[in-house]
Amino acid sequence: MSKSPEKALPGSPDDSAQVSVTSSFLLDGLKDPSNRVIWGQYVNRYRPLIVTYAQRLGLTAADAEDATQQVLAEFCRAYQAGKYDRERGRLREWLFGIARNQILNLRRRRATRAEVQMADSNGGTGFFDRAADDESMSAVWDDEWQNAILRDCLVAVRREVEPRTFEAFELFACQGLSASQVAERLQMTENAVFGAKRRVLRRARELLANVQNDW
Amino acid sequence: MVGCPGDEELERFLAASDDAGSSPDLHQHVATCPNCKSWLAEARADEAIIDRCRHVIAILDHPPHAADDGAVGEVTGFRIIRPIGAGGMGRVFEAEQLEPRRPVAIKRVREGPFADGSRLKLFQREIEALARLKHASIAAIYASGTTADLSPFFAMELVNGVPLTEFAKTRALRRPARLELFLRVCDAVTYAHQRGVIHRDLKPTNILVESDGTPKVLDFGLARIEDPEFSAQTLDTDVGRIRGTLAFMSPEQARGIADQIDTRTDVYSLGIILFELLTDRLPFDLKGLTLPEAVRVICDQPPPRPGELDRTLRGDLETIILKAVEKDASRRYDSVAALRDDIALYLTHRPVLARPPTIGYQLRKLVARHTLAAALAAALILLIVASAVFASVQAAHLRRERNKALAIAKYTQQMLEWFEPSKAKRGEVTLREVLDQASGRVDSELGQQPEVAGSLHATLGNGYVTLGAYELAETHLRRALELQRAALGDENLTVADTSHDLARSLKNQGKYADAGAYYNAAKVIRENLLGPRDLTVGASLNDIATLRILEMRFADAEPLLRQALDIHRAHPEADPADLAAALTNLGLVMFRRGKYTEADALLREALDTRIRARGNADPETAIFLSNWATLTLHMRNDPRAAEPLLRQALAIRRKFYGDDHPSVADSLENIADTLKASGDSAAEQQCRDEALAIRSRLRDTSQRNSQ
Numbered sequence: 001m002s003k004s005p006e007k008a009l010p011g012s013p014d015d016s017a018q019v020s021v022t023s024s025f026l027l028d029g030l031k032d033p034s035n036r037v038i039w040g041q042y043v044n045r046y047r048p049l050i051v052t053y054a055q056r057l058g059l060t061a062a063d064a065e066d067a068t069q070q071v072l073a074e075f076c077r078a079y080q081a082g083k084y085d086r087e088r089g090r091l092r093e094w095l096f097g098i099a100r101n102q103i104l105n106l107r108r109r110r111a112t113r114a115e116v117q118m119a120d121s122n123g124g125t126g127f128f129d130r131a132a133d134d135e136s137m138s139a140v141w142d143d144e145w146q147n148a149i150l151r152d153c154l155v156a157v158r159r160e161v162e163p164r165t166f167e168a169f170e171l172f173a174c175q176g177l178s179a180s181q182v183a184e185r186l187q188m189t190e191n192a193v194f195g196a197k198r199r200v201l202r203r204a205r206e207l208l209a210n211v212q213n214d215w
Numbered sequence: 216m217v218g219c220p221g222d223e224e225l226e227r228f229l230a231a232s233d234d235a236g237s238s239p240d241l242h243q244h245v246a247t248c249p250n251c252k253s254w255l256a257e258a259r260a261d262e263a264i265i266d267r268c269r270h271v272i273a274i275l276d277h278p279p280h281a282a283d284d285g286a287v288g289e290v291t292g293f294r295i296i297r298p299i300g301a302g303g304m305g306r307v308f309e310a311e312q313l314e315p316r317r318p319v320a321i322k323r324v325r326e327g328p329f330a331d332g333s334r335l336k337l338f339q340r341e342i343e344a345l346a347r348l349k350h351a352s353i354a355a356i357y358a359s360g361t362t363a364d365l366s367p368f369f370a371m372e373l374v375n376g377v378p379l380t381e382f383a384k385t386r387a388l389r390r391p392a393r394l395e396l397f398l399r400v401c402d403a404v405t406y407a408h409q410r411g412v413i414h415r416d417l418k419p420t421n422i423l424v425e426s427d428g429t430p431k432v433l434d435f436g437l438a439r440i441e442d443p444e445f446s447a448q449t450l451d452t453d454v455g456r457i458r459g460t461l462a463f464m465s466p467e468q469a470r471g472i473a474d475q476i477d478t479r480t481d482v483y484s485l486g487i488i489l490f491e492l493l494t495d496r497l498p499f500d501l502k503g504l505t506l507p508e509a510v511r512v513i514c515d516q517p518p519p520r521p522g523e524l525d526r527t528l529r530g531d532l533e534t535i536i537l538k539a540v541e542k543d544a545s546r547r548y549d550s551v552a553a554l555r556d557d558i559a560l561y562l563t564h565r566p567v568l569a570r571p572p573t574i575g576y577q578l579r580k581l582v583a584r585h586t587l588a589a590a591l592a593a594a595l596i597l598l599i600v601a602s603a604v605f606a607s608v609q610a611a612h613l614r615r616e617r618n619k620a621l622a623i624a625k626y627t628q629q630m631l632e633w634f635e636p637s638k639a640k641r642g643e644v645t646l647r648e649v650l651d652q653a654s655g656r657v658d659s660e661l662g663q664q665p666e667v668a669g670s671l672h673a674t675l676g677n678g679y680v681t682l683g684a685y686e687l688a689e690t691h692l693r694r695a696l697e698l699q700r701a702a703l704g705d706e707n708l709t710v711a712d713t714s715h716d717l718a719r720s721l722k723n724q725g726k727y728a729d730a731g732a733y734y735n736a737a738k739v740i741r742e743n744l745l746g747p748r749d750l751t752v753g754a755s756l757n758d759i760a761t762l763r764i765l766e767m768r769f770a771d772a773e774p775l776l777r778q779a780l781d782i783h784r785a786h787p788e789a790d791p792a793d794l795a796a797a798l799t800n801l802g803l804v805m806f807r808r809g810k811y812t813e814a815d816a817l818l819r820e821a822l823d824t825r826i827r828a829r830g831n832a833d834p835e836t837a838i839f840l841s842n843w844a845t846l847t848l849h850m851r852n853d854p855r856a857a858e859p860l861l862r863q864a865l866a867i868r869r870k871f872y873g874d875d876h877p878s879v880a881d882s883l884e885n886i887a888d889t890l891k892a893s894g895d896s897a898a899e900q901q902c903r904d905e906a907l908a909i910r911s912r913l914r915d916t917s918q919r920n921s922q
Contacts, residue, residue, distance in 0.1 A: 039505065066476070073470065076507060104767075150264070151271045174269045179230065194226035201261050204268075 023091045023214050030079055043072055046095065049148040054103050056140050067106050071099045096141045149215050153207040157200055164188065168196035219251055220244065229258050290368060291360070293321060312357065312370060319357060319370040342369050343896050345435055348412060352403035354423075354433045374431045376423030380491050390527075393492050394558055396430060401485065401555035403432045408478045408551060411907050415476065417484035418463040419491065462497050463487045466514040466542045479544040482551055486539025493532065494524045498540065514542065531561045549914070654691070669698030673713050676720065685723045692717040708751075711740035715755065727762050734759045750789050753782035757797050764800065769807045776801040791828035795821050799842060806846055818843040834871045834878070837864040841885060854893040861886045875913055880906040 026045070029038030050071050054064035075098050078084060084094055158166045164186050171182045172193050179190040186193075220228070220241060228241060245251040296309045299320065308321045342359040349355065359369035377385070379400070383393050400422055404414060414421075414435050421433045465483035467475040490498050498518035501509045521536050522529035528536075535557050541547045548554040654675055676691030696713045703710055718733035738755035745751060756779035763772035776797055783794040802817030825839045844860035847853060865882040872879060883906035890899035 039507070070470065073507075073510065080507075147267060147271050150267050154268065154271060170272055173265050174272045179227075191223040194223050198222065198226070201264060204264065205261075208264075 027079065027084070027091070030076060039076075042076070045148075045152070046072060046075075048151075049144055050095075050099050052147070053099060053141060053144045056144065057103055057137065063106055067099075067102045071095070071102045074098055074102070092142075092145055096138065099141070100137055149208065149211060150204070152215070153204050153211065154200075156207055157203045160203065161196075161200065165196040166200060168193045169200040173197045173201070219248060222254075225251060225254055225258070229255060290321060292358070293319065293370060295321065309373060310370070317357075318373040320373045321368055321370050323368045339367075344900065345412065347900060348407055348410060348435055350403050350406045352399055352430050352432055353407065353435055354431045371433075372431070374423045374425065374433065376425040376429075376431060378419040379422040379424055379430060379488065380419040380495075382424035383492055384495065390493065391562060394562055396424065396428070397485075397489055397492060398555055398558055398562075400430050400432060400488075401551050401558070403430070404481055404485065405550070405552045405555065407432075407435055408481070409907065409911070411903050413476065413478055414481050414484070415468070416460055416463075417481055417488065418460060419488060422488070461501055461509055461513070462499065464513060465544070467544060469510045469513040475544065477544070478550055479547050482539055482547050482554055483541075483544070485551060485554060486536055486547070489539065490518070490521060490536050493528060493536070494521055496524070517542075531557075535561065654687075665698045666702040669695045669702060669713070670709075671695075672698065673716065677716055680716070680720050680723070685720045688720040689717065689724065692720055706740055706743060708740065708744060711737040711744075711751075714740070715758070719758070722758075722762060722765070727766055731759065731762055734762065748782055748785060750782065750786050750793070753779045753786075753797070754793060756782070757793070757800060760800060760804075764804060769804050772804050773801070773808070776804060791824050795825040795828055795839065798824060799839060803842070803846075814846065818846060831863070832867055832870065834868060837867040837871075837878075837882070840864040840867075841882070844889075845885065848889055848892060854889040858886060858889045858893075861889060875909055877910070877913065880909040880913075883909070 026038060026042050030042060032038070047068055050068040051064045054067050075095060078098070084091075168182050168186055168188065171177045171185065172179060177185075179193045182188075182193045183190045188196075224241070225245070228245065245255060290310070292313050294311045294313065296311060299307050299309045308323075310319050310321045311317070312319045339359055342356060346356040346359075354374050355372040357370045357372065359367065376382070379396070382388075383396065388396070404417070407414065412435055414432070416434060417432075422430055423433060424430045461469070463484045465476075465480045468480055487498060499512050499516065501512060504512065518537070518540055520533060522533040535554070538546070538557075539548055539554055548557070672691045672695035676688045676695055679685070679688035679691065692713060696710065696717055699707070699710050699713055714733045715737040718730040718737065721727075721730035721733065734755060738752060738759065741749060741751045741755060756775045760772040760775040760779065763769070763775065779797045780794075780801060783789065783797050798817050798821035802814050802821055805811075805817060806814035822836075822839045822843050825836050829836055840860045841864045844857040844864070847860075848857040861882060865879065865886065868876065868879045868882055883902045887899045887902035887906065890896075890902060
């Protein structure tokens with residue numbers, strides 16, 4: 001069987017998920033191609049986002065993964081070549097531009113095989129691809145971006161609070177169990193369930209406000 | 216009520232919605248108390264976040280660490296014995312399958328747990344496809360499913376062996392024995408390739424050799440399935456996984472160019488393995504490099520010549536290895552089978568076939584083809600030239616002769632169009648030589664006849680369009696436009712036609728802005744001379760709309776297509792094929808704008824209209840069938856409705872093109888997709904096999920033609 005993974009990084013992997021890391025910090029770090037920790041944090045942060053995004057736009061899981069790898073690599077290359085000007089646009093838009101192109105390219109080739117073609121006036125045909133249009137592409141991107149930030153924040157909150165608090169929040173607020181069901185399952189009072197929900201949300205909101213503009 | 220209720224009470228109030236289960240007093244209080252009102256407003260605002268949380272939490276990294284650190288958990292039908300290692304794919308356990316009773320290796324795939332059932336289904340289908348690989352040197356996949364904690368797993372043949380290169384070293388195998396062993400690996404990989412499965416992660420640790428010397432290739436196709444997007448996989452395992460694989464990774468993989476990964480990607484990895492097998496070292500030293508640095512080395516740094524590491528490798532073996540590890544996939548062996556054959560030839564001391572790649576077979580294929588029709592076209596073009604020259608000296612007959620020449624030009628153009636492979640049976644005609652030959656002569660022989668020369672340039676340009684040589688087409692059409700404008704003035708329908716054709720060749724090159732300008736120029740001329748409701752204006756509108764579609768500006772395309780549709784509907788006498796085109800395009804646009812009901816109706820009408828115009832045996836009708844079927848599948852998720860349409864398209868193409876044609880393979884693959892969606896994996900596989908067989912026969916033919 002294949003060998004166990006190489007342990008190459010000084011920091012614990014959990015650190016990479018901390019929301020305290022800003023995109024400016026990541027970008028500064030990426031300037032140094034040998035900074036593996038940063039490279040890893042960068043991959044860790046944006047990969048799930050881009051993969052989900054690509055899948056929502058209709059790529060298969062494997063294609064989405066492949067496209068994402070290329071997006072991240074291209075981003076890194078372009079960034080190191082000095083093509084990203086922080087003054088001119090936000091990271092979110094820039095990454096979106098790269099992701100959009102990669103996904104469209106991949107879709108285009110796939111769609112050609114799927115053979116949905118448009119017709120010219122003289123009977124010729126051309127490719128037509130089945131992805132979303134520009135407007136929805138960017139709306140989906142923004143949506144996934146927000147999801148990714150929230151995911152990051154929730155991971156951070158989960159680290160801060162008692163496991164039971166977070167679980168109560170999950171069961172009560174997200175999964176729709178009643179307060180009494182959750183209280184019974186987790187051996188706590190119903191009031192504690194309500195409290196857990198508020199506490200997690202309040203903290204998540206705080207974190208969200210902090211990172212929203214530099215994630 | 217005196218004083219505000221506590222958080223808990225408000226929480227209950229919120230949870231119980233606004234009436235049930237709370238006292239009227241409380242109601243009244245929160246309706247008036249500013250504090251409680253703002254508490255509730257905030258809480259309701261939180262609902263938006265909670266909504267998002269619901270979505271996010273489902274894919275939040277539920278810590279599967281517990282299982283990773285210890286047991287695999289329960290797996291129905293298997294008895295777990297012990298962990299035997301952790302690969303990039305996840306944990307691996309030795310286990311015993313209970314029915315039939317046999318030793319297996321169980322792998323928990325890192326991806327899970329799946330957030331929803333459809334992804335699990337996808338995983339299972341992929342695994343089923345892999346399970347169909349039955350070869351003595353491929354570790355068989357027996358079963359797949361989910362563990363008690365919902366992580367996907369699969370059970371495969373338990374292989375007791377050591378990595379290929381290690382086996383060769385510890386047994387001190389001599390070179391012929393190493394090569395024989397390598398050939399067996401090539402056979403296994405070829406077997407999988409013939410069934411449409413690419414390994415994507417070939418490396419010595421994935422090729423174990425059992426004590427009797429049988430190589431077993433593991434993890435076939437799994438690199439593609441393995442999909443860790445939502446898992447809690449950590450940074451180090453990720454980097455570790457990439458690193459374990461990096462040394463054998465092809466440049467196209469390292470760059471992450473997904474759609475360039477094909478069987479030649481495996482050729483590359485096998486080449487690196489062969490390199491290591493014969494020199495006992497890797498061509499690139501990637502130790503200590505960062506990922507981006509390593510990628511750069513893989514993509515840019517030429518490998519050392521094996522002959523310089525070991526003089527006895529000079530000659531054929533060195534040539535073979537270097538051809539297998541070419542950076543550019545098109546310069547590698549086309550297939551693992553070809554690599555295998557060269558090694559086999561080497562072993563039997565015959566000269567090997569590896570040699571510097573020759574010019575692209577595309578061109579050769581065109582030139583190599585024949586025939587009477589092409590000769591006829593050549594004769595016609597010469598006739599036009601002759602007529603034109605004749606016309607220039609016979610001043611009295613000038614007008615008549617010129618008309619004649621133009622008529623012939625028109626006729627030739629139709630012939631050229633007839634040669635277009637999709638319009639001619641079997642596409643055995645090529646025009647390239649004829650066109651190339653004629654191109655050089657137009658200006659020199661028709662210098663005195665700008666109008667005729669213009670027409671001929673237009674003919675040639677459109678001929679190149681049909682061949683897909685858009686740059687040459689552009690050159691001729693620009694020249695044609697220039698000559699015709701000078702001879703006929705700007706406001707002229709011929710000028711409009713040429714402008715329209717030029718726009719088409721520009722569009723095909725992706726020069727959308729330029730194309731738009733010429734389409735528009737043609738449209739304006741047509742409107743001015745023929746009125747805004749003329750059919751040719753409809754054609755202009757349709758084609759401008761196709762530009763907007765290509766630019767993804769669907770909202771802009773819609774009104775243009777509605778106008779075009781109006782015009783075509785107002786001309787019942789006209790060829791309904793153009794109406795069908797406008798219908799299909801508007802249908803596609805509405806599909807993209809999410810208006811599925813209208814899209815469905817339009818595409819269905821397009822299909823009916825097309826059949827009315829050209830019958831149901833025409834290859835372009837097959838495209839309409841495919842379009843509607845593909846989108847129906849997408850919109851209604853109704854594979855049963857899509858399949859018969861795709862089968863009809865397939866029948867048309869078979870009849871028209873014969874069995875061995877790329878579009879027949881396309882149809883088969885489309886059918887396979889619907890079968891996959893309806894879960895009929897046996898039939899799906901049959902279609903894929905058939906498509907693959909066609910493609911490999913076509914490849915063989917084109918290789919023969921290019922030799």
